Amino acid sequence: MQRYSGFGLVKHALSHHENWERQWRNPTPKKSYDVIIVGGGGHGLATAYYLAKEFGVTNVAVIEKGWLGGGNTARNTTIVRSNYLWDESAALYEHAMKLWEGLSQDINYNVMFSQRGVLNVGHTLQDMRDIQRRVNANRLNGIDGEVLDAKGVQALVPIMDCSKNARYPVMGASWQPRAGVARHDAVAWGYARAADALGVDLLQNTEVTGFKIRDGQIYGVHTNRGDIEAKTVGCVTAGNSGVMAKMAGIKLPLESHPLQALVSEPIKPILDTVVMSNHVHGYISQSDKGDLVIGAGIDGYNGYGQRGSYPTVEHTLQAIVEMFPIFSRVRMNRQWGGIVDTCPDACPILSKTKVKGLYFNCGWGTGGFKATPGSGHVFAASLAKGEMHPIAAPFSIDRFNTGALIDEHGAAGVAH
Amino acid sequence: MFYIFCPYCGEHREEEEFHPKGQAHISRPEDPEATSDEEWGDYLFFRDNPRGVHHELWVHAVGCRKFFNITRHTVSYEILEVYKMGEQPSITAENYAAQQGAASADKERNASQAKHQEGVRA
Amino acid sequence: MSNAQQFDTRLVGEHAGEIAVESPLAYSMHRSGAPKAKADTTVTLRERAFLGHLTLRGGAIVLDEALRDVLGMSLPGEPLGLVQDEAGERSIQWMSPDEWLLIVPGGEEFDVERRLREALGDAHFAISNVSGGQTLLELEGEAAREVLMKSVAYDVHPRHFPVGKGVTTVFAKASVILRRPSEERWELVVRRSFADYTYRWLLDAGEEFGVGVER
Numbered sequence: 001m002q003r004y005s006g007f008g009l010v011k012h013a014l015s016h017h018e019n020w021e022r023q024w025r026n027p028t029p030k031k032s033y034d035v036i037i038v039g040g041g042g043h044g045l046a047t048a049y050y051l052a053k054e055f056g057v058t059n060v061a062v063i064e065k066g067w068l069g070g071g072n073t074a075r076n077t078t079i080v081r082s083n084y085l086w087d088e089s090a091a092l093y094e095h096a097m098k099l100w101e102g103l104s105q106d107i108n109y110n111v112m113f114s115q116r117g118v119l120n121v122g123h124t125l126q127d128m129r130d131i132q133r134r135v136n137a138n139r140l141n142g143i144d145g146e147v148l149d150a151k152g153v154q155a156l157v158p159i160m161d162c163s164k165n166a167r168y169p170v171m172g173a174s175w176q177p178r179a180g181v182a183r184h185d186a187v188a189w190g191y192a193r194a195a196d197a198l199g200v201d202l203l204q205n206t207e208v209t210g211f212k213i214r215d216g217q218i219y220g221v222h223t224n225r226g227d228i229e230a231k232t233v234g235c236v237t238a239g240n241s242g243v244m245a246k247m248a249g250i251k252l253p254l255e256s257h258p259l260q261a262l263v264s265e266p267i268k269p270i271l272d273t274v275v276m277s278n279h280v281h282g283y284i285s286q287s288d289k290g291d292l293v294i295g296a297g298i299d300g301y302n303g304y305g306q307r308g309s310y311p312t313v314e315h316t317l318q319a320i321v322e323m324f325p326i327f328s329r330v331r332m333n334r335q336w337g338g339i340v341d342t343c344p345d346a347c348p349i350l351s352k353t354k355v356k357g358l359y360f361n362c363g364w365g366t367g368g369f370k371a372t373p374g375s376g377h378v379f380a381a382s383l384a385k386g387e388m389h390p391i392a393a394p395f396s397i398d399r400f401n402t403g404a405l406i407d408e409h410g411a412a413g414v415a416h
Numbered sequence: 417m418f419y420i421f422c423p424y425c426g427e428h429r430e431e432e433e434f435h436p437k438g439q440a441h442i443s444r445p446e447d448p449e450a451t452s453d454e455e456w457g458d459y460l461f462f463r464d465n466p467r468g469v470h471h472e473l474w475v476h477a478v479g480c481r482k483f484f485n486i487t488r489h490t491v492s493y494e495i496l497e498v499y500k501m502g503e504q505p506s507i508t509a510e511n512y513a514a515q516q517g518a519a520s521a522d523k524e525r526n527a528s529q530a531k532h533q534e535g536v537r538a
Numbered sequence: 539m540s541n542a543q544q545f546d547t548r549l550v551g552e553h554a555g556e557i558a559v560e561s562p563l564a565y566s567m568h569r570s571g572a573p574k575a576k577a578d579t580t581v582t583l584r585e586r587a588f589l590g591h592l593t594l595r596g597g598a599i600v601l602d603e604a605l606r607d608v609l610g611m612s613l614p615g616e617p618l619g620l621v622q623d624e625a626g627e628r629s630i631q632w633m634s635p636d637e638w639l640l641i642v643p644g645g646e647e648f649d650v651e652r653r654l655r656e657a658l659g660d661a662h663f664a665i666s667n668v669s670g671g672q673t674l675l676e677l678e679g680e681a682a683r684e685v686l687m688k689s690v691a692y693d694v695h696p697r698h699f700p701v702g703k704g705v706t707t708v709f710a711k712a713s714v715i716l717r718r719p720s721e722e723r724w725e726l727v728v729r730r731s732f733a734d735y736t737y738r739w740l741l742d743a744g745e746e747f748g749v750g751v752e753r
Contacts, residue, residue: 242465401457
């Protein structure tokens with residue numbers, strides 16, 4: 001792998017940047033691998049990278065039907081935080097947060113992780129009680145967090161309408177200073193490049209059309225480029241997980257919903273933190289390029305169309321303009337939708353299945369991006385050892401039949 | 417954006433007046449005390465999530481406030497049929513696929529006929 | 539006769555007149571004002587407060603029979619129908635396959651409810667007096683339809699919304715029962731808690747048409 005550095009940049013400038021190496025190869029599929037990862041988004045690529053780097057499993061293929069990081073990785077609003085309520089999810093997201101903090105150095109790729117802090121605004125007394133409970137729980141788990149009052153919020157975000165007459169009065173917020181945003185594409189590309197350098201085969205435009213299962217044990221997959229064998233297969237396909245599970249004869253408690261986001265025209269720096277409001281289903285931050293990045297709520301119906309409904313996006317923009325009157329004349333540039341795989345308890349599934357050797361990593365719903373490194377790391381550990389990593393173990397698919405749910409609807413941001 | 421036909425009001429209304437309520441035709445186990453954890457979990461949490469034809473429960477929330485069912489394609493979002501509570505869908509994943517196949521065969525046949533007719537006219 | 543209790547909420551005897559009855563818009567008109575009609579006014583807004591609103595639920599056949607007996611009126615024959623008596627004082631609107639809204643002159647609702655209960659006997663039905671929970675606003679004038687077009691997503695073109703139709707729909711994010719009793723008049727039945735919001739929305743939407751409020 002060609003290492004990136006300031007010196008390298010200067011060196012390549014001399015040759016007009018024409019001799020940069022390709023970031024990853026475009027290999028021909030081998031007949032068999034030790035591990036196959038289905039799905040080349042952030043989580044899948046991170047899984048492949050940690051398999052190779054931490055667990056010495058380098059004979060790995062990542063199979064992606066489109067292009068790398070082209071699904072929800074390319075469509076999210078890039079918020080990274082770890083202030084979840086329950087111990088199980090706090091451990092998972094905080095594990096990810098610690099990896100985020102060293103990620104750019106680890107994979108020698110600038111993922112533009114910016115710890116600009118995240119505010120979860122409370123508009124009602126009940127919001128504030130929930131926020132206090134959550135911040136207390138966070139602190140007990142060693143996660144940074146503060147409860148701010150309206151004055152504190154106003155000091156951090158002077159442009160927000162915190163007046164008494166606001167349509168959505170601001171009573172306070174939870175504030176996680178270590179939280180922030182990262183460049184979503186760079187995360188996929190960085191992991192892809194690092195995994196490729198360790199020998200992982202990234203197979204793009206390769207669609208899994210079925211699983212090869214004999215006597216309850218997986219031994220490969222059918223693809224549009226021929227059969228590929230492996231005794232361990234990890235399925236990391238987000239919105240399409242339900243479809244993949246059906247191919248393997250497995251039920252998942254998932255529903256795929258459209259989730260929308262939009263960006264404005266670039267404007268001068270005005271918002272240097274992330275503001276989320278669960279109550280009105282809107283969140284906003286400003287990218288380094290200057291666009292306002294706005295996330296909406298999910299549409300209530302199932303959909304694989306990668307587009308959402310107009311009333312949903314209208315509702316979000318009305319709320320954003322009520323909270324930030326200063327943005328009322330900003331024009332929106334682009335709007336799009338992703339397919340989020342929502343779980344009944346708003347927590348992911350990291351689990352073995354009744355098919356031996358077939359694992360699923362899915363159900364991240366509206367908030368999977370923030371967990372990318374942690375999810376990849378614990379899932380890789382589980383695939384390598386054949387036993388679920390202790391952090392991943394509580395997220396078993398069995399919890400929907402045993403009743404050991406991890407109810408994170410409150411902290412999951414956009415209710416789902 | 418949906419324009420949904422309410423079978424009780426008897427006309428199309430804007431999506432804003434409706435709420436989706438998940439998969440249709442979910443029935444509560446007859447005897448909850450006698451169900452296993454497996455069955456009860458399946459009833460509560462496990463839903464069909466097809467990429468294609470799906471049967472859903474909707475409610476005309478701002479309107480007549482009645483529940484009814486929609487058969488909808490989850491990729492094209494096309495509403496294939498609307499039917500009242502207690503009724504069964506006439507379009508299912510199986511017959512929809514067959515119908516689409518027949519329709520495209522029809523189109524081909526018509527296209528070849530059109531070509532033929534053109535030839536005659538010329 | 540059903541054994542459901544009927545509550546007469548009127549103050550009687552020595553307590554009569556102790557508590558002033560206020561319309562849902564009393565405070566709104568006081569705070570937001572009630573602009574008078576001008577020469578160029580093309581839409582008029584008025585509240586018809588204190589009418590008797592009864593929600594009738596049950597089977598269409600038994601309710602229809604009882605209404606013929608008590609009021610000499612029958613239920614609308616079709617969904618989204620609105621019928622009125624000859625004087626235009628009493629109306630019945632289809633709300634849902636098993637629900638109708640009966641509006642009668644204020645004070646009459648207690649007597650009508652009692653007589654309906656008697657007529658319905660042991661039938662499966664429910665009658666709720668919702669007079670205090672909602673109020674009726676009227677829009678009249680050539681610009682009335684224009685004001686509605688700014689407020690509801692529902693198509694109010696006469697071809698789609700003839701006289702004698704009534705719908706429940708979204709009105710500026712709130713919900714409203716919208717009905718058309720005559721060519722030039724539209725009625726909005728709004729919830730008491732949304733009355734102020736609806737009133738102020740209508741003042742704003744009607745400003746360009748010189749909206750006048752009749753009190």
